Amino acid sequence: MDDKYYTFSYKLRGDYKASPQYFFVGTHCANEFLDITKHDPLPLFNPLVHEQENHSPGNSPSSSSGDNKRLHPFNQELLTAINMLCISWDIIPKSGLDKIITFTRRRSETPNYNGIEWFNQIVGKDRQRRSLRIMIDQLRENNELKDLRFDESNNYLNERDIVNNIN
Structure with missing residues (x-):
């Protein structure tokens, strides 16, 4: 197996x-x-x-x-965040997530600011109204997870006064 x-x-x-x-x-x-x-x-x-x-x-x-191609740190955070959302929701990357992934990989050296805003909106649709950080903390209860930080994404959203569903 x-x-x-x-x-x-x-x-x-x-x-x-x-x-x-x-x-x-x-x-x-x-x-x-x-x-x-x-x-x-x-x-x-x-x-x-x-x-x-x-x-x-x-x-x-x-x-x-x-x-x-070198992956910009902002884009690495975004792709990691998408992976963690898929794990938390137990889904495959559909409903726009696949488009964010494709675009981000295609333009790996340029920060995908639109992608993080779109992803942030998707996270905001969580049925339990959890942030991505809360989802990861819940996964951590039964798994030894790496320290996953989203500093660049959080800074971007906070500087623009966008409701932050990542934290």
């Missing part, structure tokens, strides 16, 4: 306006799929304190699919 999973998104060939579809696979299957498609290893997101010593392809935050 795998303890790591990949989420792949795809669109039907030729139907570029269609919403992406998703499927999940374990590490072994994902590596086979990447080999068959001749795709570079993908980065993994691991919020746990104790990372496994297994450094399989894609196990490093710096690995990416073919491009070595």
